[in-house]
Amino acid sequence: QTQLVESGGGLVRPGGSLRLSCAVSGSTLDQYAVAWFRQVPGRERELIACINDNGLNENYRNSMRGLFSISKDNAESTVWLRLSQLEPEDTAVYYCAGRPRFCLGDAKKYPDWGRGTQVTVST
Numbered sequence: 044q045t046q047l048v049e050s051g052g053g054l055v056r057p058g059g060s061l062r063l064s065c066a067v068s069g070s071t072l073d074q075y076a077v078a079w080f081r082q083v084p085g086r087e088r089e090l091i092a093c094i095n096d097n098g099l100n101e102n103y104r105n106s107m108r109g110l111f112s113i114s115k116d117n118a119e120s121t122v123w124l125r126l127s128q129l130e131p132e133d134t135a136v137y138y139c140a141g142r143p144r145f146c147l148g149d150a151k152k153y154p155d156w157g158r159g160t161q162v163t164v165s166t
Contacts (some may be wrong), residue, residue, distance in 0.1 A: 044156045045069035047077070052160030059129050063160060065139030070155075072096065072115055077122040077148045078153060079113060081162075088138065093146035094122060096098040101146045108120050129164045137162050148161035 051063040065077060092102045092113040100113050112125040113147035122139060137160050140153035147153075 044140060045075070045084045047141055047155055047157035049137065049139050049157045049160040052162045054165065055093075055129055056164045056166055057130055057164055059164070060125070060127045061127065061129065061162060063124040063137055063162075065157060067120045067141060067148065070141065071107060072117040072120055072122070074144060075141055076144055077139055077141045078113065078146060079111075079122075079124045080140060081133075082092065083135045087137075088150050090148060091137075092124065095146050096144045097134065100102075113116060121143075125164070129162075130160075131163065131164045135162060136160070136162050 115122040
């Protein structure tokens with residue numbers, strides 16, 4: 044059974060940066076795709092970015108391109124999401140999710156989920 048554990052969230056001021064981590068166990072990242080989603084209460088989960096088993100990045104949110112960056116290290120079995128130039132509207136719970144091999148845009152296609160990490164952007 045694959046498990047994902049997020050970390051790195053917290054309180055950050057507008058304009059600041061954070062790096063979120065997703066530690067994966069039970070699957071190897073060379074055969075597993077990991078995506079980052081975020082969710083605000085009352086709204087659907089929003090796909091931010093995903094990285095395939097072969098390391099190709101797929102940043103789904105064009106408005107976030109250049110501000111959010113996804114990367115991974117197969118040996119460390121960890122996927123990171125770098126958040127830059129954060130604004131209050133980026134406040135959300137950030138989740139990592141996984142599925143075999145390649146990325147898809149539908150959250151329902153991801154069978155494995157972490158519990159999330161809270162990111163709060165505020166003065």
